[in-house]
Amino acid sequence: MASKAASTRQPLASPASAQEQQAAALAPDPLLLKFLAYLQFERAYSVQTLTTYQQQLQAVWLSQTDPDWLQLTERQLQQHILSCRQSLKPKSLALRLAALRSFYRYLQQQGHRTDNPTLYLKVPKTAKPLPKNLDVDEMARLLDIDEPDDDLAVRDAAILELFYSSGLRLDELVSANLADIHWSEQQIRVRGKGNKIRVLPIGSLAEKALQRWLQRRPAFVGDEPDALFLSKQKRRISARHVRQRVELWARRQGLSQHVHPHMLRHSFASHLLESSGDLRAVQELLGHANLSTTQVYTHLDFQHLAKVYDAAHPRAKKSSG
Numbered sequence: 001m002a003s004k005a006a007s008t009r010q011p012l013a014s015p016a017s018a019q020e021q022q023a024a025a026l027a028p029d030p031l032l033l034k035f036l037a038y039l040q041f042e043r044a045y046s047v048q049t050l051t052t053y054q055q056q057l058q059a060v061w062l063s064q065t066d067p068d069w070l071q072l073t074e075r076q077l078q079q080h081i082l083s084c085r086q087s088l089k090p091k092s093l094a095l096r097l098a099a100l101r102s103f104y105r106y107l108q109q110q111g112h113r114t115d116n117p118t119l120y121l122k123v124p125k126t127a128k129p130l131p132k133n134l135d136v137d138e139m140a141r142l143l144d145i146d147e148p149d150d151d152l153a154v155r156d157a158a159i160l161e162l163f164y165s166s167g168l169r170l171d172e173l174v175s176a177n178l179a180d181i182h183w184s185e186q187q188i189r190v191r192g193k194g195n196k197i198r199v200l201p202i203g204s205l206a207e208k209a210l211q212r213w214l215q216r217r218p219a220f221v222g223d224e225p226d227a228l229f230l231s232k233q234k235r236r237i238s239a240r241h242v243r244q245r246v247e248l249w250a251r252r253q254g255l256s257q258h259v260h261p262h263m264l265r266h267s268f269a270s271h272l273l274e275s276s277g278d279l280r281a282v283q284e285l286l287g288h289a290n291l292s293t294t295q296v297y298t299h300l301d302f303q304h305l306a307k308v309y310d311a312a313h314p315r316a317k318k319s320s321g
Contacts, residue, residue, distance in 0.1 A: 031069050032057055035106050056099035069107065074117040081123060093123040133266040134259070139164060142253050143205075151216045152232070156245050158206070158213035159229060159237075162188070163246075163261060165206035167268035167285055169193075170261040174239050176228040181210070192287040200285060 036054055039045040045053075061067045063080055077100065084093060101118045108116055134142065143160055147153035162168060168176075172190040180189045186202045202210070213229075222234025229237040242261055250259035265286070273282045 029061060029067075029069075031107065031112065032061070032103075034110075035103055038106060039102075052095070053099045053102070056096045057103055059096070060100065069103075070112060072117060074120065077117055078121055081121060090123060097121055097123050132257075132263055133270045134255070134257075134263060136271060138255060139264075139267050139271070142250060142255060142259065144253065145249065148212075151219065152245075154209075154216050155213050155220075155229060156249060158209040159242060160246070160249065160264065161206035161209040162202070163264035164268050165203035166190075166200040167265050167272075168200070169265060169287075170239050170242060173229070173261070174237060174242060177226040178228055179226065180228065183207075190287075196287060198284070198287050 032054075035057075036050055039053065040050055060077070060080055061069075063083070064072065064076070081093060081097065084096070088096070097118065100121070101116075104113065104116045104118045107113045143157070143164065145153055145157040145160070159173065162173060166188060168188075168190060169192065172192060176188065176190065181187070181202070182189070182199075186204070186207055187199050188202055189197060189199050191197055217230065220230035220232070220234055222230070224230070224236045227236035229242075231237045231241055246259055246261050246264070250257075269282055269286055272285070273279065276282075
């Protein structure tokens with residue numbers, strides 16, 4: 001008997017048999033298989049997306065005691081989401097909910113369900129990381145470029161000064177033309193997101209840096225004579241080239257952190273808001289359509305704002321006793 005039992009014992013699972021087990025787990029769930037086929041053949045989803053949706057939906061399926069996609073309620077699905085809050089990050093929970101919503105929309109379209117139990121499900125909001133910026137001293141160190149005999153250094157100094165002076169986006173700086181600058185008013189006209197035009201002030205130090213660059217610029221002029229900033233190849237400078245030059249100067253000037261063009265825009269916004277407290281003005285200068293986008297800068301230097309409050313507000317002063 002022992003030998004017979006040994007002969008009928010199943011071998012350890014190999015990678016192939018593990019895949020078979022996974023397929024077997026899906027076998028009693030034809031609705032999910034049909035949904036994945038729909039995504040593959042009718043929506044042309046990538047293999048990676050299909051795999052992700054399959055994994056997310058299988059996790060929900062296997063978590064249920066008596067799984068039945070056609071009987072699961074909003075409360076059961078919400079309880080599942082809540083039960084995963086400790087093991088999954090908010091982004092992963094959002095991905096799982098996206099897969100569920102897509103699946104149940106499909107079930108509705110196919111007439112398998114009349115309702116959508118995922119319609120009002122909620123997941124924890126993903127906290128947006130605060131934009132990084134340089135402090136005033138770090139910004140001054142970055143802009144302290146004194147290489148008058150190096151044409152590229154003169155150009156790069158003008159680029160850095162204009163970023164910080166006017167809060168330009170990278171695309172706005174790259175697409176700027178000579179005609180966009182109004183020297184008498186110390187302003188630059190830029191085309192931002194949604195082709196919206198805005199006029200920005202140019203600080204005196206940025207204006208001087210630009211004037212120094214214009215003296216060297218003729219040697220760089222080629223097929224695009226209108227471009228404000230040009231490369232050694234006598235073409236309009238590219239966004240990639242600007243990123244490289246900003247990073248290069250950050251290293252040369254001894255800054256320890258990685259610096260990119262958008263960080264200079266963040267620095268412009270946070271320093272201006274810190275000094276003025278005028279959120280609406282900063283919103284206009286940045287070209288933000290919504291004030292909520294600008295409000296993130298109010299969190300950048302809360303300690304500084306708290307000190308101002310403690311020093312200025314009549315009810316904030318602590319009693320000596």
